[in-house]
Amino acid sequence: MAKCVFCGETIKPGTGLLFVKKEGAALFFCGRKCEKNTLLLHRNPAKANWTQAFLQEKHRAQAAADRGKAKKEEHAGHGGKKK
Numbered sequence: 777m778a779k780c781v782f783c784g785e786t787i788k789p790g791t792g793l794l795f796v797k798k799e800g801a802a803l804f805f806c807g808r809k810c811e812k813n814t815l816l817l818h819r820n821p822a823k824a825n826w827t828q829a830f831l832q833e834k835h836r837a838q839a840a841a842d843r844g845k846a847k848k849e850e851h852a853g854h855g856g857k858k859k
């Protein structure tokens with residue numbers, strides 16, 4: 777089954793939209809909302825808080841932040857051992 781190019785949801789058979797660009801690229805959309813956000817409004821899926829791409833970006837940022845915290849704690853531990 778195809779996935780929506782904007783929100784990332786799986787499209788049920790018999791529903792959704794298929795937009796074919798002049799170049800021949802096929803874009804599957806789950807509905808008008810995703811079609812408008814992509815073709816008319818040129819929005820970035822990673823910045824729309826109702827998409828899978830936004831959640832992935834959020835988790836990636838959170839993981840990076842956690843890694844940064846762990847490194848800081850590690851450095852603090854080494855400083856304590858030296859003294």
Ligand SMILES: [Zn+2]
Pocket residue numbers: 780781782783784785805806807810
């Ligand atoms: Zn969609």
